Amino acid sequence: MQLAKASDDAKALFASVVPDDPRVVVKPMFGNLGAFVNGNMFAGLFGERIGVRVLDESRRTELAATDGAGPFGPGERPMGEYVAAPSAWSGEPERLAEWVAQAFEDVAALPSKAPRAPKRTKR
Numbered sequence: 001m002q003l004a005k006a007s008d009d010a011k012a013l014f015a016s017v018v019p020d021d022p023r024v025v026v027k028p029m030f031g032n033l034g035a036f037v038n039g040n041m042f043a044g045l046f047g048e049r050i051g052v053r054v055l056d057e058s059r060r061t062e063l064a065a066t067d068g069a070g071p072f073g074p075g076e077r078p079m080g081e082y083v084a085a086p087s088a089w090s091g092e093p094e095r096l097a098e099w100v101a102q103a104f105e106d107v108a109a110l111p112s113k114a115p116r117a118p119k120r121t122k123r
């Protein structure tokens with residue numbers, strides 16, 4: 001499976017819409033970026049698309065119905081509960097930032113994700 005890589009412009013847009021909050025951790029993921037709070041991802045960058053985790057089903061349906069929105073992640077395995085924002089919103093960062101901020105607030109209310117145990121090495 002070929003994974004889309006994010007451009008520097010897409011990374012800069014992503015950084016500009018992620019909330020400036022000490023609980024936010026932005027990590028590289030497969031050549032892209034993910035924004036996490038309490039160990040849970042709330043927004044991601046996949047290629048040139050920014051996706052947000054929308055926990056409320058009616059709001060997820062609302063965003064998915066927006067012209068240009070779609071599934072988020074690899075075409076073969078889109079991520080559940082995530083919607084890719086319309087590409088046209090790259091020219092409307094404040095609109096994109098509102099959805100990212102709402103995703104942050106919703107996901108921050110979830111229980112913290114326990115860190116995975118380190119992988120054991122073979123001897």
